[in-house]
Amino acid sequence: MAAIVELHGVTKQYRVDGKDVTALDGIDITVERGEIFAIIGYSGAGKSTLVRLVNGLERATSGRIVVDGTDVSGFTERQFLRVRTGIGMIFQRFNLFRSRTVAGNVAYPLRVAGWPKERRDARVAELLDFVGLLDRAYSYPDQLSGGQQQRVGIARALATNPSIVLADEATSALDPETTQDVLDLLRKVNRELGVTVIVITHEMEVVRSIADRVAVLDSGRKIEEGSVYEVFAHPRTDTAKRFVSSVVHNEPNAGDLERLQGRHEGRIVTARVGEDGRLGAVLSDVARHGVRFEILFGGIGALQQRAFGSLTLELTGSDAGVDAVIAELRAITEVKEESR
DSSP states (O other): OEEEEEEEEEEEEEETEEEEEEEEEEEEEEEETEEEEEEOOOOTSSSSHHHHOOOOOOOOOOEEEETTTEEEOOOOOOHHHHHHTTEEEETTTTOOOOTTTTHHHHHHHHHHTTOOOOHHHHHHHHHHHHTTTTGTTTOOGGSOHHHHHHHHHHHHTTTTOOEEEEEEEEETSOOOHHOOOOOOHHHHHHHHHOOOOEEEEHHHHHHHOOOOOEEEETTTTTEEEEEEEHHSOOOOOOHHHHHHHOOOOOOOHHHHHHHHHOOOSSSSEEEEEEEOOHHHHHHHHGGGGEEEEEEEEEEEEEEEEEEEEEEEEEEEEHHHHHHHHHHHEEEEEEEEOOOO
């Protein structure tokens, strides 16, 4: 696939109380055309700043930004207007006009773009049907639920046939069930319309539900990037591990470990589980080392049609026998021995 958004060494600094504050520091990110790419980070990580650079609301201090083949790094606001028509925005708080109907909200960017009324009306009807709100065309935002309002926001973002949609914390104001409905709709936008979706979020569940790839930001730096499976199954940084642990509870926390160690005298190890199934082959043959095992904690799930998870085991036997089993496990997967 060809790249549709590229950030090369992008830095953004602000002047605050006479001092330079770095919001983004040397960011390199490439988003491929047609994928769903997530950018995750805690508050202050630089996510919103990154969005404002991509849609041209702010300019980078240094580095290059390429949008759909055009280097926009030095563009003025006027020059960026044409680029922005190819970028749809979905906001956390919906940002709908309360005085306009649902149809009026969706039609607004088309009016600004100068579409004639007949063509505009047809496009609005098409989009409202796509998001499942054609029967609410003449309702006002205050008459809709939060999920319905976000559907209007999605329809409006698609009005001018953008090639990219930026969803900035688009589900954080919604309840879990409504969140899933909106994520399903974003996936439909991506799959059926071929629109590239860039999701900005602090919720790892959103990443797991919808994204193909993810970049993790921390204090203005990109600290990790990869397929969602890679980041979930093999997080390399403490920040990524904290995000993964918020939705995947397959490793014991400190309290769990203390409890397990109080009840079990053997050596306790945690082994990652992959899709190759080789962990089972090792465990089924531990008796030849004079070792017994018991599963104490863990879980195995599926992500992007691949298995991942971990098992926390008690290994009981001679030190030499347990050492041999741990060595065999480490030959095929990541293993951590839990110290007492």
